[in-house]
Amino acid sequence: MSYDDAMAQFDPAFGLEVHVELNTATKMFCGCPTEFGAEPNTQTCPTCLGLPGSMPVVNAKAVESAIRIGLALNCEIAPWCRFARKNYFYPDMPKNFQTSQYDEPIAFEGYMDVEVEGETHRIGIERAHMEEDTGKSLHVGGSAGRIHGADYSLVDYNRAGIPLIEIVTKPVLGTGARAPEVARAYVGQLRDLLLGLGVSDVRMEQGSLRCDVNLSLTEQDSASLGTRTETKNVNSLRSVERAARYEVMRQAAVLVGGGSIRQETRHWHEDTGVTTSGREKSDADDYRYFPEPDLVPMAPSREWVEELRSSLPEPPHERRARLQAEWGFSDLEMRDTVGAGALGLVEETVAAGTAPAAARKWWLGELARRANESETDLGSLGVTPADVARVQALVDEGTLNDKLARQVLDGLVAGEGSPDEIVGARGLAIVSDDGALGAAVDHAIAENPEVADKIRDGKVAAAGALIGAVMKEMRGQADAGRVRELILERLR
Amino acid sequence: MPESSEHTITREQVAHLADLSRIDLSDAELDDLAPQLSVILESIASIQGVAGDDVPPTSHAMPLTNVYRDDVVRPGLTAEEALSGAPEVEQQRFKVPRILGDEQ
Numbered sequence: 001m002s003y004d005d006a007m008a009q010f011d012p013a014f015g016l017e018v019h020v021e022l023n024t025a026t027k028m029f030c031g032c033p034t035e036f037g038a039e040p041n042t043q044t045c046p047t048c049l050g051l052p053g054s055m056p057v058v059n060a061k062a063v064e065s066a067i068r069i070g071l072a073l074n075c076e077i078a079p080w081c082r083f084a085r086k087n088y089f090y091p092d093m094p095k096n097f098q099t100s101q102y103d104e105p106i107a108f109e110g111y112m113d114v115e116v117e118g119e120t121h122r123i124g125i126e127r128a129h130m131e132e133d134t135g136k137s138l139h140v141g142g143s144a145g146r147i148h149g150a151d152y153s154l155v156d157y158n159r160a161g162i163p164l165i166e167i168v169t170k171p172v173l174g175t176g177a178r179a180p181e182v183a184r185a186y187v188g189q190l191r192d193l194l195l196g197l198g199v200s201d202v203r204m205e206q207g208s209l210r211c212d213v214n215l216s217l218t219e220q221d222s223a224s225l226g227t228r229t230e231t232k233n234v235n236s237l238r239s240v241e242r243a244a245r246y247e248v249m250r251q252a253a254v255l256v257g258g259g260s261i262r263q264e265t266r267h268w269h270e271d272t273g274v275t276t277s278g279r280e281k282s283d284a285d286d287y288r289y290f291p292e293p294d295l296v297p298m299a300p301s302r303e304w305v306e307e308l309r310s311s312l313p314e315p316p317h318e319r320r321a322r323l324q325a326e327w328g329f330s331d332l333e334m335r336d337t338v339g340a341g342a343l344g345l346v347e348e349t350v351a352a353g354t355a356p357a358a359a360r361k362w363w364l365g366e367l368a369r370r371a372n373e374s375e376t377d378l379g380s381l382g383v384t385p386a387d388v389a390r391v392q393a394l395v396d397e398g399t400l401n402d403k404l405a406r407q408v409l410d411g412l413v414a415g416e417g418s419p420d421e422i423v424g425a426r427g428l429a430i431v432s433d434d435g436a437l438g439a440a441v442d443h444a445i446a447e448n449p450e451v452a453d454k455i456r457d458g459k460v461a462a463a464g465a466l467i468g469a470v471m472k473e474m475r476g477q478a479d480a481g482r483v484r485e486l487i488l489e490r491l492r
Numbered sequence: 493m494p495e496s497s498e499h500t501i502t503r504e505q506v507a508h509l510a511d512l513s514r515i516d517l518s519d520a521e522l523d524d525l526a527p528q529l530s531v532i533l534e535s536i537a538s539i540q541g542v543a544g545d546d547v548p549p550t551s552h553a554m555p556l557t558n559v560y561r562d563d564v565v566r567p568g569l570t571a572e573e574a575l576s577g578a579p580e581v582e583q584q585r586f587k588v589p590r591i592l593g594d595e596q
């Protein structure tokens with residue numbers, strides 16, 4: 001069934017559960033380091049291995065980050081809350097339980113405003129709670145590392161115990177056909193917000209931000225929500241939109257065919273763009289939560305909460321609105337800038353003295369192209385906002401034209417030094433010295449006598465051909481304005 | 493899960509909890525344990541009867557809050573030490589039997 005056909009009959013409701021790994025130096029309940037990519041089982045201790053007699057102690061920084069996230073999401077911060085044990089048997093948690101929060105999350109009842117094409121959607125935040133990450137399993141045998149058909153599994157506990165914040169939205173209704181886009185925009189803007197808070201690396205490709213997409217369909221005139229599915233491990237922004245869209249079409253086809261939706265976990269397959277059935281809710285979901293006896297309650301003082309609130313950065317949407325007004329960008333220009341991940345870079349370039357339009361031109365034009373070519377992002381090109389500001393200053397003062405400036409950017413990307421060093425080393429500065437220019441002009445006139453005659457006859461537009469010839473001779477480094485003056489002086 | 497009266501636990505409930513806890517109980521053990529657990533629940537109920545509504549449920553014996561640790565790395569175990577108690581090791585990882593069901 002096509003997406004449009006599905007939309008004609010059904011209304012989608014979605015909810016998102018986002019897990020964020022905090023960027024603390026140590027784990028949630030022990031002093032083990034949290035570096036990504038370490039050799040297996042080199043970042044463990046008796047506590048995160050769940051060895052008998054070990055005792056957890058809460059990482060103060062993780063609590064601070066959790067409160068800051070809660071505040072940035074306009075949540076209430078619990079005056080008193082506890083950790084709880086979520087009991088289950090699975091070897092990714094060596095303790096046979098995950099320390100989480102159950103009915104007492106540290107932050108609850110908030111919202112985030114998400115903008116999609118100029119329209120604002122208020123996404124309700126149900127809760128943000130603290131927990132610990134699990135170990136990583138490698139499934140051996142069977143097909144390509146999947147659980148099903150695996151002969152056995154190998155577990156690395158480096159990740160077990162890394163602080164996680166789980167952010168759960170309320171069901172989002174009324175976004176209609178835009179639902180998949182809004183879901184994607186929410187995750188994208190949440191990522192920006194977390195990045196701005198500096199609490200996480202938020203690298204989806206490394207798993208420090210992971211997303212589950214819940215989706216249900218309701219018949220157009222029905223009042224009650226349909227049965228939802230929970231699609232796990234949707235780990236890129238694009239996939240959030242694709243998975244939501246796929247579930248809309250799949251569920252619509254099932255319902256139209258007279259079937260019913262099972263409440264189940266589903267798996268997202270990035271390569272084929274489909275979700276497949278996981279498992280149904282069962283006894284295994286009876287986690288027998290109870291308060292964690294080894295950790296005392298948390299009671300963040302109101303003074304601390306207010307201190308953290310006052311240190312929050314400007315919210316992303318307010319920052320965007322402010323910068324757009326300051327820079328005079330159109331909605332489209334602003335969207336492109338944000339979409340290219342260039343907002344902060346343009347901001348810093350402008351702060352270094354460049355006109356906003358020029359800053360945008362360089363970052364979204366030449367530099368975005370180079371980043372694309374080398375499959376990296378703008379921030380990793382090796383070009384700083386100060387460099388771009390200096391290049392534009394050299395253009396403004398007439399030392400460089402755009403063509404020469406592009407060569408300076410090449411030099412910057414190649415790591416040849418500062419813009420001034422590159423101009424010097426590559427000999428890129430514009431020549432406006434009349435001696436050198438005059439010789440080239442005389443040469444161009446001698447080579448193109450018929451063009452020269454036209455100009456003598458008053459056809460000034462023909463001067464372009466001579467300017468081009470001079471530029472060519474001087475490898476683009478001639479001051480075009482001065483060349484024109486010299487040509488006209490000689491031929492009139 | 494079957495309903496039970498306020499302070500008793502049924503044989504079916506005990507069997508269910510045993511199953512969730514991966515404890516393999518025989519029929520005889522279930523017959524034996526259900527009444528014993530009911531006695532414990534009754535005892536707790538009589539304590540709850542003494543506590544007024546103004547006494548909140550206790551989860552921790554000591555009246556402490558906000559016990560935190562600074563975010564400073566402390567030395568842990570080497571991989572060899574961490575894996576020394578594992579029944580089987582492969583690729584510097586804990587080798588565990590094939591897992592049924594999904595990851596959490």
Ligand SMILES: [Zn+2]
Binds near residue numbers: 030046048
């Ligand atoms: Zn540890």
